[in-house]
Amino acid sequence: MGVTRVALARHAPARGALGAVDGRVVLALSLLLGVLVWRGGVAGAAADAVLCGAIVASAGAGPGGALKVTARHAALALVWGAVKLGTALAAGATARAALEGAGALAVRLVALLLMGSAVTALLTPRALGLAAASLARPVLGRRAWVVALALSLMIHSVPRALASFEDARAALRLRRVRVSRLRAALLVVQAGLRRLAVGTWDQSLAIAARRLDRPEAWVAGGPPRARDVAVGAVIATVAIALAGVR
């Protein structure tokens, strides 16, 4: 149970009215949008991406922060778009069809990634877990808390995981270790994973110590507010209409 001296970048709760939206509405809406983005038209997916980018900006990141997030997602989407383009061309598709397919994939990926960013910007790990438990309860019954705890811990642990790898990188720099880039990367992964493994055990104990490993700890209070449901319904209607736009 060692002391962690690294200041962790924790989740910052969304500011203002957006931060007060019921997690169940946000999660249900994101599931609907996810299906629409993947199955609907590309223009609709692009519109959804803009909407999610705006949410990320309003939830605390600001326009500059939202643009940075979008650029990061776009870079990843472009890589997969290029892979799709290459495989389509190799399979004998025309250049136009291959480009259209790759472009559509890239737009959809950016929209989905921005949606994930918007959800995590709006909801704290705990709120997301509670929402997941509520939505999963009809299917999983009393075991829905397991999904909630897993989801909360996954998001809670992202900054810790990043800090573990950053610590390992910093240690290599401090010790002026002269190794090849490949060897350095392997050392960082190895040291980071070792730290994570130790942390995971301690984290399990911490969760058990707080008695969060039981269904009663993951029950949301009351039904969502009418205002949140109404806002969600409006957004869902607009998204369904946009999904028809090709």
Add this chain to the structure above:
Amino acid sequence: MIRASEVTFAYPGGPSVLGPVSFEIAPGSLCGLVGANGSGKSTLLALLAGLFVPSTGTLTVNGRPSPGDVQGVRAAVALVLQDPDQQIVGATVGEDLLLGLTPRDPAQAERALALAARFGLGDPTAPVQTLSLGGRRKLCIATALRDAPEVLVLDEPFAGLDYPAGREMRALLASNRAAGRTQVIASHDVEPFADLADAWLVLEAGRVVLRGATDAVFRELRAHGVRPPTAWRPGEPVPAWE
């Protein structure tokens, strides 16, 4: 009363890492559980909190035996780990404090927030990363005390704290003691709370090697890898750390 009777613990498939240990901790007392690194303090704390179950022997917390009524032990004992960042799961002070409470009972939430105010934790909407290490540890203790546990178990509560935060921690321990709550404090350093403890358990290589009152235990402490307080003199009370 906490009573350990020939308790041992081994991880599944592994050798014994603790025990056999036998001891008693009086109700309402503050017991210092000390030992060098790797002596078995954290394992014993996890057993006391019902997170581990003895491989052999029995640990009883106010009449609840482990093995037997482990859930009862878990409900009666609150454990605060050394690293608050592992124990804090909420994004804000308020969210973390209310974790696991029944959402349909606003009175519970009110009591919890009043506790936070008493601990000087400030605005419940404040993100937890804005708290100092001492503040984060106080939040962990507040969440532990929220459910009014019979026993509070703290792992290295003074580690990394500066002088003002250390004083606040001492005040917390003293107020718990005045309220009659049983406390067990694990540490490799007795200095910050030597004058507060009523009794001591000293562990070495998974065994209890010393137990008893302050003066008798401190006379032999060095031999077991723990330094007595610098201001302590045999036969005299421990001077206040303040």
